[in-house]
Amino acid sequence: MKKAIVIGSRESKLAVIQSQMVISYLEEKRPDLELKLLTMKTTGDKILDQTLDKIGGKGLFVKELDKALLDKKSDVSVHSLKDMPMQIPKELPIIGFSKREDPRDVLILPKGRKQLDFKDPIGCSSRRRMLQLKELFPKAQFQSIRGNVLTRLEKLDHGKYGALILAAAGMKRLGLEERISRYFTIEEILPAPGQGILALQGREGEDYSYLDDFLDQESAYAAIAERAFVKELDGGCSSPTAAYAQVTGDRIFLTGLYYNEESKKYYKGSMEDKVENAKILGIRLAECLGGKKDGHR
Numbered sequence: 001m002k003k004a005i006v007i008g009s010r011e012s013k014l015a016v017i018q019s020q021m022v023i024s025y026l027e028e029k030r031p032d033l034e035l036k037l038l039t040m041k042t043t044g045d046k047i048l049d050q051t052l053d054k055i056g057g058k059g060l061f062v063k064e065l066d067k068a069l070l071d072k073k074s075d076v077s078v079h080s081l082k083d084m085p086m087q088i089p090k091e092l093p094i095i096g097f098s099k100r101e102d103p104r105d106v107l108i109l110p111k112g113r114k115q116l117d118f119k120d121p122i123g124c125s126s127r128r129r130m131l132q133l134k135e136l137f138p139k140a141q142f143q144s145i146r147g148n149v150l151t152r153l154e155k156l157d158h159g160k161y162g163a164l165i166l167a168a169a170g171m172k173r174l175g176l177e178e179r180i181s182r183y184f185t186i187e188e189i190l191p192a193p194g195q196g197i198l199a200l201q202g203r204e205g206e207d208y209s210y211l212d213d214f215l216d217q218e219s220a221y222a223a224i225a226e227r228a229f230v231k232e233l234d235g236g237c238s239s240p241t242a243a244y245a246q247v248t249g250d251r252i253f254l255t256g257l258y259y260n261e262e263s264k265k266y267y268k269g270s271m272e273d274k275v276e277n278a279k280i281l282g283i284r285l286a287e288c289l290g291g292k293k294d295g296h297r
């Protein structure tokens with residue numbers, strides 16, 4: 001009999017495609033395993049009329065998936081790393097990270113539109129994106145938009161939004177690359193920590209060696225540095241933060257951005273180190289930016 005492995009996933013189309021990437025990989029590599037997909041709606045997917053900050057943050061996207069792992073209804077959860085809370089329960093450790101998809105943010109226009117029109121608000125719920133876009137487009141107005149990527153695209157095409165800002169990674173995985181009308185460079189809009197990376201989460205003490213070759217070491221270093229940066233600053237709660245780490249050989253180059261709610265200023269900077277020091281690099285950059293009273297942009 002084949003050993004059954006259940007992959008837990010949110011039920012959105014993007015989440016399922018992402019989980020399917022893991023399943024397809026294993027089906028090819030490990031014919032001795034029987035792969036099953038278990039999808040579920042998370043609280044974060046159900047409550048769509050309020051911003052995440054108000055209803056309890058990113059934890060709402062993982063609660064149900066964590067419960068399925070603990071109850072042994074699933075064996076591995078597949079997450080978009082950027083949706084994962086900063087605190088991960090010890091019993092449900094991250095097994096590892098996927099190779100990174102395009103980390104950039106992109107501009108999407110309503111169907112048929114060729115140019116960005118500042119008369120209509122840009123649909124955007126992330127303060128990280130809003131603050132950086134305001135620098136790029138001082139005339140832009142924003143309106144909050146929630147829901148999964150496909151729901152947002154539908155609202156864009158039938159609503160009063162002038163544009164959306166989304167992650168290139170999601171659009172590409174959904175096969176919607178042709179709807180991207182502009183890629184923002186990393187310098188223009190620094191992405192969310194972990195953007196484009198999938199995190200695989202499992203149960204403590206289990207053998208996940210069947211996933212070894214799916215996991216990517218460069219992504220892991222980047223994920224560790226980017227998340228250490230955010231964790232050190234505010235524990236990933238409410239202040240807008242952005243971080244992106246680039247690994248080249250045995251070096252890691254981290255750029256971080258942090259908005260200070262009190263001084264209403266944002267602080268941006270970069271540092272590099274050896275890959276083994278990814279975590280301390282994130283902490284050092286955070287100390288350097290967060291500790292400074294009159295920083296620069």
Ligand SMILES: NCc1[nH]cc(CCC(=O)O)c1CC(=O)O
Pocket residue numbers: 080081082083149165166167168169170194195196197
């Ligand atoms: N918060 C929503 C979310 N979570 C993960 C992705 C896709 C990109 C990724 O995997 O990092 C998206 C959509 C978006 O921001 O456009």
